[in-house]
Amino acid sequence: MRYIFLAIGLGVLIGYQGWIRERGIRWNSRLQTVWLLLLIFCMGVSIGRNGEVVRSLPLLGGKAVLFAVMTAIGSIAVVYILSTLFLEKEGKK
Template identity: 55%
Template sequence: MAKIFIVLALGFVVGFRGILKEKGLKINAKLQTVWLMLLIFCMGVSIGRNGDIIQALPSLGGKALLYAVLAVIGSIVVVYLLTKVFLRKGANE
């Protein structure tokens, strides 16, 4: 776990200090896409090989849909309320 945080901190320092120039940033973006696709592929293989998950998929899908819908609704409500609060304050000043 410590290795993950060390690598994350190192990446933060490189990004914050602007060590990578334009060409490096383009390469970084392409590498991120490749590694993300590989990660998603590996997760799909793991899920596909797990019989328990495949059997529970209908109920998991329903729960996932419910959580996604609730997260979207919650985000909309919070943004709406914060917009009302901060836009009123900004308009009065």
Template identity: 35%
Template sequence: MGLIVISLIMGILISYKGLLAENLYSFTDKLTLVGLFLLLFTMGVKIGGDPEVVSNLKTLGFKAIVLSLGSVLGSVILLFLFEFKFKRED
């Protein structure tokens, strides 16, 4: 976990200090997207290969849907609240 946080902080500092060439920013977007797809694919492989998860998929699926919808709904509500607050200050 520490390596993940350190990597993130290093990326933020490199970008903040302007140490990355401007033409590389479009490449980082593509690299991030590829990394995200690779992460989702490997998570799917891991989940599909675990017989306990597959056998409990109905129960876990319902919980996952509830958690996902709650996360999305909470994010949208917070976004509207922050947008309302900052629009009033402008």
């Protein structure tokens, strides 16, 4: 676990100090995409090899959709409430 925090901390330090130039930032972006796709692929392989998860996908899929929709609705509601409380109206100054 500490290696994760070490890696994140090192990345934040390098990014904050600006030690990577524009070309390095572009490469970093490409590498992030490649590693993310590899991670998703590996997760898919793990899920596919677990027969119990595959059999439960219809039930899990419905719960996942419900969770995603409720999360989006909750986020929109919180942003709406906070924006009406803290942001100025167009006509008022």
